[in-house]
Amino acid sequence: MILSLFFLSLNLSALFQSSIARVSAIDHSNHSDYVNSIYGRSRRRLYNQNEFKISEEEYIEKLEKLAQGYMSNSDLEKAMMEINSRCSNISRLYSIGKSVLGVPLWALEISDVPGTVEAEPAFKFIGNVHGDEPVGRELLLLLANWLCNNYMKDPLATLIVNGVHLHILPSMNPDGFSLRRRGNANKIDLNRDFPDQMDSRQPETKAIMDWLEDIHFTASASLHGGALVANYPWDGTEDKKKKYYECPDDEAFRFLASVYSRSHYNMSLSKEFPGGVTNGALWYPIYGGMQDWNYIHSGCFELTLEISDNKWPNASENFQLPTLWEYNRMSMLNLVASLVKTGVHGRVSSSDNGKPLPASMTIRGINYTITASKKFADYHRLVAPGGKYEVIATMPGYRSKSACVVLGEGAINVDFVLDPDPDPEGSQHLVDSGCYFENKFGVQVMDYLPVPRLEISVIFILMLGFLCFLLKGRIRPNQFNQKPTTTPVSKRAVV
Numbered sequence: 001m002i003l004s005l006f007f008l009s010l011n012l013s014a015l016f017q018s019s020i021a022r023v024s025a026i027d028h029s030n031h032s033d034y035v036n037s038i039y040g041r042s043r044r045r046l047y048n049q050n051e052f053k054i055s056e057e058e059y060i061e062k063l064e065k066l067a068q069g070y071m072s073n074s075d076l077e078k079a080m081m082e083i084n085s086r087c088s089n090i091s092r093l094y095s096i097g098k099s100v101l102g103v104p105l106w107a108l109e110i111s112d113v114p115g116t117v118e119a120e121p122a123f124k125f126i127g128n129v130h131g132d133e134p135v136g137r138e139l140l141l142l143l144a145n146w147l148c149n150n151y152m153k154d155p156l157a158t159l160i161v162n163g164v165h166l167h168i169l170p171s172m173n174p175d176g177f178s179l180r181r182r183g184n185a186n187k188i189d190l191n192r193d194f195p196d197q198m199d200s201r202q203p204e205t206k207a208i209m210d211w212l213e214d215i216h217f218t219a220s221a222s223l224h225g226g227a228l229v230a231n232y233p234w235d236g237t238e239d240k241k242k243k244y245y246e247c248p249d250d251e252a253f254r255f256l257a258s259v260y261s262r263s264h265y266n267m268s269l270s271k272e273f274p275g276g277v278t279n280g281a282l283w284y285p286i287y288g289g290m291q292d293w294n295y296i297h298s299g300c301f302e303l304t305l306e307i308s309d310n311k312w313p314n315a316s317e318n319f320q321l322p323t324l325w326e327y328n329r330m331s332m333l334n335l336v337a338s339l340v341k342t343g344v345h346g347r348v349s350s351s352d353n354g355k356p357l358p359a360s361m362t363i364r365g366i367n368y369t370i371t372a373s374k375k376f377a378d379y380h381r382l383v384a385p386g387g388k389y390e391v392i393a394t395m396p397g398y399r400s401k402s403a404c405v406v407l408g409e410g411a412i413n414v415d416f417v418l419d420p421d422p423d424p425e426g427s428q429h430l431v432d433s434g435c436y437f438e439n440k441f442g443v444q445v446m447d448y449l450p451v452p453r454l455e456i457s458v459i460f461i462l463m464l465g466f467l468c469f470l471l472k473g474r475i476r477p478n479q480f481n482q483k484p485t486t487t488p489v490s491k492r493a494v495v
Contacts, residue, residue: 066180069315070134071141073103073174079141080106080170087148090114090161096169097207100185103174105207108144110166119347119378121218121339122165124300125332126208129191129222129290131176131183133311135324136223140170142325143332156333163340167215172204172222191222192286194293208290212298216373218339218380219256219301221332222290225313227306228266229273230257233295235280235304236287245281247295248368255384256338257303263334265327280304299370301382303335344381344405346414348372348393357418359395364402364435385409390435393495397421403495404435415494 071079084093092114095104107124109115125143127136147166150157160166171177175185183189184204193205201209232253237245247253254277261268261276268276273283280291294302307328313320348359356377362369363383372379372393383389385407391414392402398418405412 065316066312066314069321070138073171073178076137076141076170076174077104077106080108080144083141083144083148084108087151090151091144091148096211097203099173099175099204100202101175101178103178105169105172105174105204107167107169107211110144110147110161110168111164112162114165117373117375118165119373119376120163120165121345121380122167122215123336123339124167124169124211124215124217124220126169126172126220126222126290128171128173128177129224130189130311131173131179131181133182133223133225134177135225135308135313135321137170137177138315138321139223139307139325139328139332140168143329144168146329156337159340160333160336164336165215166336167217172208191290192288194288194290209293212294212300217294217298217300219303219382220294221260221303221305221335224304224306225308225311227272228264228270228276228309229283229306230260230267230277231280231283231291231304231306232257232277233280233292233302235289235292236285237281240285242284243282244279245285246279248366249295249301249382250279251384251387252382253301253303256301256335256382259338260303260305260331260335263331267331305331339380339382340411342385342407342409342411343383344379344389344391344407344412344414346379346416348377348379348395348416348418350398351417351419357395357398359393359398359416359418362392362394364390364392383407388435393418401495402435403493413493417494 080093084091087110090110090112092109092111094107094109096107097105099105111118111120125140127140128134129136147157147161151161152158173184173190176183176190179185181187184202186202188202190202190204193202194209195201232250233247234245237243257277258268258275264276270276280286280289289304291302291304294300308324313324315321348357348361349355350357356372356375358372358374358377359379360369360371361379361381363381370379370381381391386409388404388406390402390404392400393416394400395418397420399421401416401418403414403416405414
């Protein structure tokens with residue numbers, strides 16, 4: 001009975017607490033920001049301030065009430081230091097820069113060897129991009145604490161710590177949080193501040209951009225409030241119109257967004273967003289956003305996660321923060337774990353001296369390129385499971401090579417060894433690599449093992465010859481009962 005009343009109170013509370021998520025770039029005062037965050041609807045219609053009569057005294061009182069139960073910037077810093085001290089064997093605390101008012105932008109790295117560059121994918125979580133959306137701050141601290149407490153105890157926690165370098169930035173906008181408004185101390189919406197160049201950027205924005213210069217992130221997510229949906233690129237369109245505008249990796253992004261939505265308590269049940277996911281430009285277009293900038297300029301697959309209908313829920317009522325944590329915990333964990341549970345991974349090296357090659361990695365038919373890391377030349381290509389892909393490694397001065405893979409539910413490792421090209425003026429791109437996925441024999445041969453075109457041709461000819469012998473009756477049926485002598489194909493292959 002008590003449990004039923006608890007969930008009933010949560011549902012009733014949700015009926016009366018609504019908000020607005022990614023509002024336009026109009027500069028609002030603190031008062032109108034508060035009104036929109038508390039009384040707006042998630043369909044992003046901006047309400048006129050006069051619709052809600054509220055005195056200055058009431059406004060100040062409600063702001064202070066909202067702040068109760070949330071960590072201050074000082075509390076946040078102390079909590080991160082405590083986690084880092086308690087779990088120093090798997091964590092590293094560092095600052096990526098400072099806000100306008102000089103508040104450090106603290107980040108916590110979680111890994112089995114923090115601070116060490118490895119041939120592993122890196123993931124970053126960013127919270128509190130908008131100052132009036134503080135839930136992400138709290139959940140990311142809970143995530144770091146959970147991983148700290150459950151490493152070597154829980155299989156998923158151990159997988160993430162051992163296989164991924166996870167970086168957590170709980171607050172990108174500490175000034176906006178302390179001022180109780182959407183923008184930073186200069187009243188700039190940081191999620192409209194990412195440019196094509198680095199001139200005249202806000203210090204928080206530039207800190208993020210410098211961060212991605214230092215760390216080769218494979219994927220990331222930013223946590224927002226005001227709706228319940230996993231948003232993926234593109235966020236804007238060329239003609240500035242509201243419509244579905246897919247990026248080259250649309251299928252992979254829809255998969256990643258679905259990983260989060262399906263793992264959530266109720267996100268996938270959304271009536272407004274089918275499956276709990278949406279293309280940003282279809283929802284409503286924005287420009288200068290962090291999500292598209294990550295994908296365009298850094299090769300980082302980023303999602304924008306709207307994790308609570310209320311932008312700033314009252315933390316002291318109905319155990320809302322613990323409930324939101326439980327609703328989002330498995331989603332956050334599964335999203336990070338997807339970096340090692342699926343996709344195509346490997347390294348690229350030279351055949352003459354074995355040195356790592358930071359090659360360009362492309363997939364035929366997808367107009368997007370990622371680059372292998374400089375130190376280990378490891379690459380981590382996110383693609384949707386169940387597909388058939390031709391992965392191509394290209395490096396100036398070397399002959400390009402390709403791998404034909406059929407991706408199941410698990411990840412595939414493919415290492416490339418490139419041969420020096422004696423003709424540096426020659427083409428570095430393969431015209432025809434021999435991936436004939438429409439042929440069922442080719443699919444069977446290529447499953448989990450990339451093979452060159454010559455080997456495919458030889459195997460195909462041998463199989464045809466074998467069929468001819470069968471038709472002529474030269475092979476008796478009982479020969480099929482012989483035990484096969486071939487060894488199983490390894491899921492790690494070298495091209």
